[in-house]
Amino acid sequence: AQTVTQSQPEMSVQEAETVTLSCTYDTSESDYYLFWYKQPPSRQMILVIRQEAYKQQNATENRFSVNFQKAAKSFSLKISDSQLGDAAMYFCAYRRLNSGNTPLVFGKGTRLSVIA
Protein backbone atom coordinates (compact mmCIF):
# COMPACT_ATOMS: atom_id res chain seq x y z
CA ALA A 1 0.00 0.00 0.00
CA GLN A 2 1.13 3.50 -0.73
CA THR A 3 2.04 5.76 2.17
CA VAL A 4 2.80 9.45 2.32
CA THR A 5 4.98 10.89 5.09
CA GLN A 6 5.25 14.50 6.15
CA SER A 7 7.92 14.55 8.83
CA GLN A 8 7.39 18.15 9.97
CA PRO A 9 4.18 18.55 12.00
CA GLU A 10 4.81 22.29 12.34
CA MET A 11 6.94 24.87 10.57
CA SER A 12 7.28 28.64 10.80
CA VAL A 13 8.66 31.26 8.44
CA GLN A 14 9.21 34.98 8.53
CA GLU A 15 7.14 37.04 6.15
CA ALA A 16 8.90 37.47 2.78
CA GLU A 17 11.26 34.57 3.48
CA THR A 18 11.34 31.14 1.82
CA VAL A 19 10.26 27.88 3.44
CA THR A 20 10.39 24.28 2.27
CA LEU A 21 7.92 21.61 3.40
CA SER A 22 9.05 18.03 3.02
CA CYS A 23 7.10 15.02 1.78
CA THR A 24 8.21 11.48 1.05
CA TYR A 25 6.14 8.61 -0.25
CA ASP A 26 6.40 4.91 -0.67
CA THR A 27 5.22 3.20 -3.85
CA SER A 28 6.18 0.45 -6.25
CA GLU A 29 4.41 2.18 -9.13
CA SER A 30 6.35 4.00 -11.84
CA ASP A 31 3.61 6.39 -12.90
CA TYR A 32 1.52 8.44 -10.51
CA TYR A 33 0.50 11.96 -9.58
CA LEU A 34 1.50 14.03 -6.59
CA PHE A 35 -0.37 16.99 -5.13
CA TRP A 36 0.02 19.64 -2.48
CA TYR A 37 -3.15 20.93 -0.86
CA LYS A 38 -3.52 23.92 1.46
CA GLN A 39 -6.15 24.11 4.19
CA PRO A 40 -6.46 27.59 5.76
CA PRO A 41 -8.47 28.19 8.93
CA SER A 42 -11.57 28.54 6.76
CA ARG A 43 -11.20 24.73 6.30
CA GLN A 44 -11.54 24.77 2.52
CA MET A 45 -9.01 22.41 0.93
CA ILE A 46 -7.32 24.20 -1.96
CA LEU A 47 -5.07 22.64 -4.56
CA VAL A 48 -1.69 24.37 -4.56
CA ILE A 49 0.30 22.43 -7.12
CA ARG A 50 0.44 19.05 -8.89
CA GLN A 51 3.22 16.97 -10.46
CA GLU A 52 3.10 14.07 -12.89
CA ALA A 53 5.71 11.46 -12.05
CA TYR A 54 6.70 10.94 -15.68
CA LYS A 55 7.61 14.61 -16.05
CA GLN A 56 11.13 15.44 -15.00
CA GLN A 57 10.53 19.17 -14.88
CA ASN A 58 9.50 20.44 -11.47
CA ALA A 59 6.07 22.07 -11.37
CA THR A 60 5.76 25.74 -10.45
CA GLU A 61 2.77 27.95 -9.67
CA ASN A 62 3.73 31.55 -8.99
CA ARG A 63 5.45 31.58 -5.56
CA PHE A 64 5.00 27.83 -5.13
CA SER A 65 7.36 25.26 -6.60
CA VAL A 66 8.23 21.66 -5.97
CA ASN A 67 11.45 19.71 -5.82
CA PHE A 68 10.50 16.30 -7.19
CA GLN A 69 13.15 13.62 -6.71
CA LYS A 70 11.63 10.45 -8.16
CA ALA A 71 14.46 8.10 -7.23
CA ALA A 72 14.39 9.33 -3.64
CA LYS A 73 10.55 9.39 -3.64
CA SER A 74 10.62 12.92 -2.36
CA PHE A 75 8.22 15.77 -3.22
CA SER A 76 8.98 18.93 -1.26
CA LEU A 77 7.09 22.21 -1.56
CA LYS A 78 8.94 25.52 -1.62
CA ILE A 79 7.08 28.72 -0.82
CA SER A 80 8.95 31.88 -1.81
CA ASP A 81 8.27 35.38 -0.52
CA SER A 82 5.99 33.99 2.18
CA GLN A 83 2.84 35.97 2.92
CA LEU A 84 0.56 36.02 5.96
CA GLY A 85 -2.12 34.36 3.84
CA ASP A 86 0.11 31.32 3.37
CA ALA A 87 -0.47 30.31 6.99
CA ALA A 88 -2.36 27.01 6.80
CA MET A 89 -2.16 23.24 7.05
CA TYR A 90 -0.41 21.77 4.03
CA PHE A 91 -1.09 18.23 2.90
CA CYS A 92 0.92 16.19 0.45
CA ALA A 93 -1.07 13.59 -1.52
CA TYR A 94 -0.42 10.72 -3.92
CA ARG A 95 -2.59 9.13 -6.59
CA ARG A 96 -1.94 5.93 -8.52
CA LEU A 97 -2.37 5.98 -12.26
CA ASN A 98 -4.10 2.68 -12.87
CA SER A 99 -7.72 3.77 -12.85
CA GLY A 100 -9.87 6.82 -12.69
CA ASN A 101 -11.53 6.03 -9.41
CA THR A 102 -8.37 5.84 -7.34
CA PRO A 103 -8.59 7.98 -4.21
CA LEU A 104 -5.80 10.21 -3.00
CA VAL A 105 -3.55 9.07 -0.18
CA PHE A 106 -2.73 11.96 2.14
CA GLY A 107 0.10 12.67 4.53
CA LYS A 108 -0.66 13.84 8.06
CA GLY A 109 -0.02 17.45 7.25
CA THR A 110 2.33 20.29 8.19
CA ARG A 111 1.02 23.35 9.98
CA LEU A 112 2.77 26.44 8.61
CA SER A 113 2.85 29.67 10.61
CA VAL A 114 3.94 32.95 9.01
CA ILE A 115 5.49 35.51 11.33
CA ALA A 116 5.03 39.18 10.52
Place this chain on the structure above:
Amino acid sequence: DVKVTQSSRYLVKRTGEKVFLECVQDMDHENMFWYRQDPGLGLRLIYFSYDVKMKEKGDIPEGYSVSREKKERFSLILESASTNQTSMYLCASSLLARTALDQPQHFGDGTRLSIL
Protein backbone atom coordinates in the same frame (compact mmCIF):
# COMPACT_ATOMS: atom_id res chain seq x y z
CA ASP B 1 -16.04 26.51 -10.61
CA VAL B 2 -16.80 23.21 -8.98
CA LYS B 3 -18.89 23.51 -5.88
CA VAL B 4 -19.07 20.82 -3.24
CA THR B 5 -21.62 21.62 -0.58
CA GLN B 6 -21.86 19.93 2.80
CA SER B 7 -25.20 20.40 4.46
CA SER B 8 -23.91 21.43 7.90
CA ARG B 9 -20.82 23.27 9.04
CA TYR B 10 -21.29 22.29 12.68
CA LEU B 11 -23.36 19.46 14.11
CA VAL B 12 -23.90 18.21 17.65
CA LYS B 13 -25.49 14.81 18.23
CA ARG B 14 -25.88 12.36 21.09
CA THR B 15 -24.39 8.91 21.52
CA GLY B 16 -26.51 6.26 19.86
CA GLU B 17 -28.22 8.60 17.43
CA LYS B 18 -28.32 7.89 13.70
CA VAL B 19 -26.51 10.73 11.98
CA PHE B 20 -26.66 11.74 8.33
CA LEU B 21 -24.03 13.94 6.70
CA GLU B 22 -25.01 15.14 3.25
CA CYS B 23 -22.79 16.21 0.38
CA VAL B 24 -23.82 17.60 -3.01
CA GLN B 25 -21.61 18.51 -5.98
CA ASP B 26 -22.67 20.44 -9.05
CA MET B 27 -20.10 19.43 -11.67
CA ASP B 28 -21.37 16.01 -12.72
CA HIS B 29 -18.37 14.27 -11.13
CA GLU B 30 -18.47 10.51 -11.03
CA ASN B 31 -16.24 10.09 -7.97
CA MET B 32 -17.24 11.19 -4.51
CA PHE B 33 -15.34 10.65 -1.26
CA TRP B 34 -15.80 10.96 2.48
CA TYR B 35 -12.80 11.63 4.73
CA ARG B 36 -12.42 12.32 8.40
CA GLN B 37 -9.72 14.67 9.60
CA ASP B 38 -8.22 14.43 13.06
CA PRO B 39 -5.24 16.34 14.51
CA GLY B 40 -2.00 14.47 13.93
CA LEU B 41 -3.69 11.89 11.70
CA GLY B 42 -4.35 13.90 8.55
CA LEU B 43 -7.17 12.88 6.23
CA ARG B 44 -8.31 9.29 6.33
CA LEU B 45 -10.64 7.86 3.71
CA ILE B 46 -13.89 6.38 5.03
CA TYR B 47 -15.74 5.46 1.83
CA PHE B 48 -15.81 6.47 -1.79
CA SER B 49 -18.13 5.98 -4.72
CA TYR B 50 -17.43 6.06 -8.44
CA ASP B 51 -21.00 5.69 -9.65
CA VAL B 52 -24.59 5.76 -8.50
CA LYS B 53 -25.29 2.93 -6.07
CA MET B 54 -21.61 1.92 -6.10
CA LYS B 55 -19.43 2.19 -3.03
CA GLU B 56 -15.97 1.15 -1.96
CA LYS B 57 -14.56 0.93 1.55
CA GLY B 58 -11.70 3.20 2.40
CA ASP B 59 -9.22 2.84 5.22
CA ILE B 60 -11.60 3.29 8.17
CA PRO B 61 -15.15 2.23 7.20
CA GLU B 62 -16.09 0.68 10.55
CA GLY B 63 -19.09 2.36 12.14
CA TYR B 64 -20.05 4.15 8.91
CA SER B 65 -22.17 3.47 5.86
CA VAL B 66 -22.85 5.51 2.73
CA SER B 67 -25.59 6.06 0.18
CA ARG B 68 -25.33 7.26 -3.42
CA GLU B 69 -28.82 7.25 -4.94
CA LYS B 70 -28.14 10.18 -7.25
CA LYS B 71 -24.94 11.14 -9.00
CA GLU B 72 -24.69 14.54 -7.34
CA ARG B 73 -25.33 13.40 -3.77
CA PHE B 74 -23.26 11.27 -1.44
CA SER B 75 -24.42 10.68 2.11
CA LEU B 76 -22.39 9.46 5.06
CA ILE B 77 -24.35 7.66 7.76
CA LEU B 78 -23.32 6.98 11.33
CA GLU B 79 -25.68 4.16 12.26
CA SER B 80 -25.21 4.58 16.02
CA ALA B 81 -22.99 7.53 16.80
CA SER B 82 -20.21 7.12 19.34
CA THR B 83 -17.95 9.68 21.00
CA ASN B 84 -14.91 8.43 19.04
CA GLN B 85 -16.64 9.61 15.88
CA THR B 86 -16.30 13.22 16.99
CA SER B 87 -14.26 14.69 14.14
CA MET B 88 -14.12 16.93 11.09
CA TYR B 89 -15.71 15.26 8.06
CA LEU B 90 -14.73 16.32 4.56
CA CYS B 91 -16.51 15.42 1.35
CA ALA B 92 -14.76 15.58 -2.03
CA SER B 93 -15.52 14.87 -5.67
CA SER B 94 -13.53 14.33 -8.86
CA LEU B 95 -13.83 13.16 -12.43
CA LEU B 96 -13.57 9.44 -13.16
CA ALA B 97 -11.98 9.50 -16.61
CA ARG B 98 -8.48 8.08 -16.83
CA THR B 99 -7.54 11.15 -18.81
CA ALA B 100 -8.51 13.23 -15.80
CA LEU B 101 -6.22 11.59 -13.28
CA ASP B 102 -4.24 14.81 -12.99
CA GLN B 103 -7.40 16.63 -11.97
CA PRO B 104 -7.65 17.37 -8.29
CA GLN B 105 -10.32 16.37 -5.90
CA HIS B 106 -12.57 19.27 -5.00
CA PHE B 107 -13.51 19.54 -1.35
CA GLY B 108 -16.45 20.85 0.62
CA ASP B 109 -15.96 23.15 3.62
CA GLY B 110 -16.22 20.30 6.11
CA THR B 111 -18.64 19.40 8.89
CA ARG B 112 -17.37 19.55 12.44
CA LEU B 113 -19.33 16.82 14.20
CA SER B 114 -19.45 16.50 17.97
CA ILE B 115 -20.94 13.41 19.58
CA LEU B 116 -21.86 13.96 23.25
